[in-house]
Amino acid sequence: MDRLNNDRGRLQVLVVEDDEIMLVSLLDRLKLEGIAAIGAPTLTEARWWLGTGSIDLVVSDIRLPDGLGSDLFREISRIHPGLPFVLMTAYGSVADAVALVKAGAVDYLEKPFDLPEFVALIRRALATLADMRLGGEPSDERFRLGSGLLGRDPSILRIERTVGRLRRTDTPVLITGERGTGKKQVAAMIHYNSHRAGGPFVKCDCAPWENDGEIAEAFDSAVQRAVGGTLFLTEVAELPERLQALLIQRIGRWHGDLRVVAAHATDGQRDSAAPRPDLLWRLDVVQIRVPPLRQRPDDIVRLARLFLAQAAGEAGKRVTGFSRDAEAYLAGLPLPGNGRELRRIVARAVTLGDGPQVEPHHLITEPDPQPVPVDLKTAVEEAERAAIRAALARHGGAVARTAEALGISRKNLWEKMKRYGMDA
Secondary structure, rough: OHHHHOOOOOOEEEEEOOOOHHHHHHHHOOOOOOOOEEEEEEHHHHHHHOOOOOOOEEEEEEEEEEEEHHHHHHHHHHHOOOOOEEEEHHHHHHHHHHHHHOOOOOEEEOOOOOHHHHHHHHHHHHHHHHHHOOOOOOHHHHOOOOOOOOOOHHHHHHHHHHHHHHHOOOOOEEEEEOOOOHHHHHHHHHHOOOOOOOOOEEEEEEEOOOOOOHHHHHHHHHHHHHOOEEEEOOHHHHHOOHHHHHHHHHOOOOOOOOOEEEEEEEOOOOOOOOOOOOHHHHOOOEEEEEHHHHHHHHHHHHHHHHHHHHHHHOOOOOOOEEEEHHHHHHHOOOOOHHHOOOOOOOHHHHHHOOOOOOOOOEEEEEOOOOOOOHHHHHHHHHHHHHHHHHHHHOOOOOHHHHHHHHHHOOHHHHHHHHHOOOOO
C-alpha cells in the first residue's frame, strides 16, 4: 500500500457512468480514500479524457447513452494497450462482463455493489499498477516514446527519434533549452527508453555548489546512487569556471557503470551562461535542443489539455475541457515560463472555474494584491521576496548572475528561494 500512496500523484482513475447520482457517489468515495478520480457520463467524454494521456485505470458501466462499455474496452485495447479496465454491470449483462474479463479486463462488479467492495477492487488494481511501474522491469510508461508527454510538434518528434537512436548506447547527452521547456522530461525519456531503464535515474543540481568540498561530496554521492542507471546533471553552466574545471576532473576520473546526461538553461539572451568548452567536450557528444512552447502553439493546447486532466483530478472537479475561444487564447500566449507557467495557468483556471468548461476569462491572471505587512519582519521578508523575484526575472532565472547582482552568495540565494517557495 505504501507504493500506492507514494504514486498517488500520477495514478488517476476514470469512472464512466451515466447515472449522475451514482457517478458523484463513486467519485466522492474515491476522493475520501485519497484516490485521484474524474468522471465521464458518456463514451464521448471518456474518449476525450483518454486522449489527454492522464488516465491510469478505467472503470466503466457496460451500457451507456451513446454506446457500450465493451466497445470502449476494445478501443482501449487497440489504442492504449495495457491500460487496466474494470467493468460495472447489471445482472443481465454479467455474461458480457465475464467475456471481457477473459479478453483482458481486470475484473467486474455486479450492480448493486457495496462501496467498500468497489474501493477494494480499485485499490488492488492501482497497487498492481504501482508495483509494475516501480519494480524496475518495464520503463516508466509516462516516458515511453510516442506518449505525447512533451507534445506532438515535428520538433518534438525529431527529439523522440534521436532518443530512440540512443537506446543501446551510453553516449553522453547535453540538453539545452529555456527554463520550463521539459529538459528533465527529455533526460528521463532518454533513461527510460534505454537499456538502463531498470536502473536508477538520479538528478544532481550543480547550481548550489560553491567550493571544492561541495562538488566532491555532492557529485560523488550522486555517482554512487546512479550506478547501473543514469546521472542527470542540471544547471552545469551556473557553476563558476573554476568549479566547472573541477567537475570536468571528477567526470574524467569516473569510469563506472552509468550514463551522464547534462542540461543547461538558455534564456535567449547574449549573456546566457554557457559551459566551458572543455566541459562541453565531455558532455556534448550528442546535443538535444528543446524549443520553447511559443514556437509550437499546437503543443500549448495539447499540454494544456493534459494539465487540465491532472488538475481536475486533483481538485475532484468535473471539467470537460476548454472552449474553442479558450484554446485560441492559450495558443497565443507568449509563455516565457513555458510548461511550468502553462501548468500554473491551467491549475488556477480549474480551481477558480465555475462551469464544465474552461473559458478565456478563467485563464486571464490578475496581479496578486500585495498584503499589508503587519510587522517589520513581514515587511522585510516581502521586500526581500520581491527583490529576488525581480532579479531572477531580469537575469532569466540564472542563479549565479542573480546572486552576483544581489550581492549575496549563490548558496545564500538558493536557501532564500527555498524558504520563500520560489523556483528559478
